[in-house]
Amino acid sequence: MTTTTSPSPAAAATASVRWRRMLLWIANHALAIALSIMFLGPLVFITLTALMDDNQALTSQLWPKTWNWGNFTEIFEKAPLLTWIGNTLMYSVLATAFMLLSSVPVAYALARFRFRGRKLAFLMVITMMMLPPQVVSVPVYLIWARFHLTGTLWPLIIPMLLGDAFSIFLLRQFLITIPREYSDAAKVDGCGEFRTLVRVILPMARPAIAAVALFSFFYCWNDYYGPLLYARTDLDNWTLSLGLAAFRSVHRVQWNLTMAATLLVIAPVIILFFFAQKVFIEGVKLTGVK
Amino acid sequence: MAAVPLAGRGRGAGRGRRDNLRALIWLSPWIIGFAVFFLYPLLATVYFSFQRYDMFTLEPVGLLNYRYFLEDPAAWRSIKNTLWLVVVMVPLRVLFGLGVAQLITRLKAGVGLFRTIFYLPSLVPVVAGTLGFVYLLNPGTGPVQAILSAVGIGSPDWFGDPAWSKWGLTMLALWSVGDLMVIFMAALLDVPKQLYEAAAIDGAGAWQRFYRITLPVIRPVLMFAAVTGVIQALQYFTQAMIAARVASGSTDSAGSVFTPGYPDQSTLTFPEWLYHQGFRDFAMGYACVMALVLFVVSMMFTLVLLRQFRGFAEEEA
Numbered sequence: 001m002t003t004t005t006s007p008s009p010a011a012a013a014t015a016s017v018r019w020r021r022m023l024l025w026i027a028n029h030a031l032a033i034a035l036s037i038m039f040l041g042p043l044v045f046i047t048l049t050a051l052m053d054d055n056q057a058l059t060s061q062l063w064p065k066t067w068n069w070g071n072f073t074e075i076f077e078k079a080p081l082l083t084w085i086g087n088t089l090m091y092s093v094l095a096t097a098f099m100l101l102s103s104v105p106v107a108y109a110l111a112r113f114r115f116r117g118r119k120l121a122f123l124m125v126i127t128m129m130m131l132p133p134q135v136v137s138v139p140v141y142l143i144w145a146r147f148h149l150t151g152t153l154w155p156l157i158i159p160m161l162l163g164d165a166f167s168i169f170l171l172r173q174f175l176i177t178i179p180r181e182y183s184d185a186a187k188v189d190g191c192g193e194f195r196t197l198v199r200v201i202l203p204m205a206r207p208a209i210a211a212v213a214l215f216s217f218f219y220c221w222n223d224y225y226g227p228l229l230y231a232r233t234d235l236d237n238w239t240l241s242l243g244l245a246a247f248r249s250v251h252r253v254q255w256n257l258t259m260a261a262t263l264l265v266i267a268p269v270i271i272l273f274f275f276a277q278k279v280f281i282e283g284v285k286l287t288g289v290k
Numbered sequence: 291m292a293a294v295p296l297a298g299r300g301r302g303a304g305r306g307r308r309d310n311l312r313a314l315i316w317l318s319p320w321i322i323g324f325a326v327f328f329l330y331p332l333l334a335t336v337y338f339s340f341q342r343y344d345m346f347t348l349e350p351v352g353l354l355n356y357r358y359f360l361e362d363p364a365a366w367r368s369i370k371n372t373l374w375l376v377v378v379m380v381p382l383r384v385l386f387g388l389g390v391a392q393l394i395t396r397l398k399a400g401v402g403l404f405r406t407i408f409y410l411p412s413l414v415p416v417v418a419g420t421l422g423f424v425y426l427l428n429p430g431t432g433p434v435q436a437i438l439s440a441v442g443i444g445s446p447d448w449f450g451d452p453a454w455s456k457w458g459l460t461m462l463a464l465w466s467v468g469d470l471m472v473i474f475m476a477a478l479l480d481v482p483k484q485l486y487e488a489a490a491i492d493g494a495g496a497w498q499r500f501y502r503i504t505l506p507v508i509r510p511v512l513m514f515a516a517v518t519g520v521i522q523a524l525q526y527f528t529q530a531m532i533a534a535r536v537a538s539g540s541t542d543s544a545g546s547v548f549t550p551g552y553p554d555q556s557t558l559t560f561p562e563w564l565y566h567q568g569f570r571d572f573a574m575g576y577a578c579v580m581a582l583v584l585f586v587v588s589m590m591f592t593l594v595l596l597r598q599f600r601g602f603a604e605e606e607a
Contacts, residue, residue: 028396035390036407042465043411045433046422060436106320115313116306123596125320128328130518130592132525134561135585136331138338138574143331145345162323193312222415224528229569241417245532255425265418273413277406284472 043266050260057256071260075247078257081264083236084243091153091227091239092220098160099167099216100209106163107171108197112183122172128165133225141229151234156226167212170286174208175201211283214276218269240265332585339578355579365580367555368563371456375526375559379460380519384512387470394471395478405475412468420532423462424449428537449537452556459529459557470515477511478504510598517595524588527565530557560584 049057050071052064075081110122144155178201186196202209224241231237247261273280314321339356342349359365394404411419427448429435435445448458485503494502505512531550538552550566551558564584568577 109316139331139334163320
């Protein structure tokens with residue numbers, strides 16, 4: 001206002017560019033905040049409902065009148081949640097351990113060995129990874145029925161001893177990025193393939209192994225189709241996802257308890273994520289390789 | 291003189307054979323797994339598709355299962371629903387994921403925080419997420435209706451109205467877009483910055499920059515996301531099953547009273563009907579026909595992916 005000279009056209013141009021940048025900055029961040037509310041909203045409402053009393057959960061009120069922390073203990077009385085948690089943990093931990101044991105060597109061989117049919121083997125891994133599990137469900141189910149293992153979770157755990165296509169794929173994608181010189185150096189020192197893998201490659205592949213282990217754990221923790229197919233008939237062998245799916249129906253429309261149980265299933269996953277956020281993000285990036 | 295290359299070749303072949311054998315040993319767990327849990331079951335599926343089988347009696351029926359499939363209205367309904375997911379849900383999810391990734395790479399402040407927030411829902415276990423959404427969108431009790439009516443808009447009966455149920459599932463799919471977002475973010479950050487600067491100097495608009503620079507660079511990733519999205523849509527099972535069961539208020543998951551696809555078969559997906567036929571009604575021969583159809587269709591999309599990967603595998607070999 002105090003300046004007497006009118007601003008030069010160039011200065012006016014940069015001012016307008018700066019103004020536009022500023023507007024864009026605000027627009028982008030406002031949009032991001034709006035999206036954050038949409039992404040977090042459902043989790044917030046689930047939590048709020050989980051804390052309401054029975055009657056309020058049936059109304060459209062959003063804020064709990066009373067905070068019923070007891071809901072979280074009540075769900076343990078209403079359903080054998082501890083058994084289901086135990087089963088889910090057994091499934092997730094054993095399947096993940098078996099998967100690592102079997103898939104790491106396979107991925108290493110695919111990434112490093114030169115042999116005939118190497119390309120074909122890799123393409124077969126991708127095919128296995130992509131095909132829907134329902135394609136071979138009937139005969140596979142009959143195999144397990146013959147061994148009298150239907151009704152348990154073992155049909156989902158035992159096959160992990162024979163490698164998991166998705167994990168093999170991801171591990172292979174990571175292992176090919178490790179320069180050959182490292183394993184060559186180990187071989188000059190007289191290490192065999194197995195010792196090279198254990199001593200040299202595994203320590204370097206730790207982030208990928210962690211990511212694959214986490215993915216596998218999460219997959220099992222989330223899995224609904226597998227337990228539904230094999231363990232549906234025996235309540236004692238249910239997992240949390242089976243139990244949660246049936247929870248509401250057993251207890252009619254007790255939305256507060258249902259949401260409390262839902263939170264119980266979500267919470268460990270979220271907590272685990274915050275401890276291993278980097279592992280996760282890096283792992284997801286690996287899945288998107290061009 | 292001629293002996294030298296010969297000897298060399300002989301040694302090479304011997305080593306090649308040894309290498310092959312070693313690879314075979316290392317790969318053997320997976321090869322066994324492939325044979326037992328894929329190859330044999332696939333052949334058995336073909337065999338059972340010509341049988342009437344309920345786990346007790348096996349009776350060859352020729353092409354009867356196939357004929358029944360062509361005349362089964364529920365099967366066609368499920369094909370239409372699964373196709374809807376492929377044509378509507380998958381593209382929306384890819385576009386939304388790309389949009390969110392674009393937005394986040396442009397932010398100057400709070401990138402880490404926003405990324406975490408956007409990614410979080412994709413971690414929520416599917417059953418839990420679906421339950422949550424059925425509750426959220428449930429008219430009468432859910433907050434979505436309360437909020438919408440506060441703004442003066444009515445809310446549809448999402449999971450109770452055949453016209454809206456698949457849109458409800460689509461909302462759930464968009465909510466959990468985080469994994470795609472992370473993949474796209476990584477791809478967008480790979481686009482060389484100088485290209486944008488050069489384009490800006492040439493006076494290219496935002497749309498032109500996206501179309502001319504961003505899109506060509508991220509095309510392989512986009513392609514990968516689209517094809518895997520389609521293959522996932524072909525397997526779409528849990529969300530549809532849970533949403534239908536909870537919204538219909540039907541009995542426990544061990545009971546057989548449940549008719550899938552509520553409301554009015556609008557969420558009945560192909561794998562769901564396959565599961566129902568094979569493991570609820572124990573029409574296993576018929577389920578095998580459906581499994582083969584699923585196999586052929588997913589194989590076609592997998593081949594698209596394999597073509598993309600073939601060059602990749604060669605590069606490394």
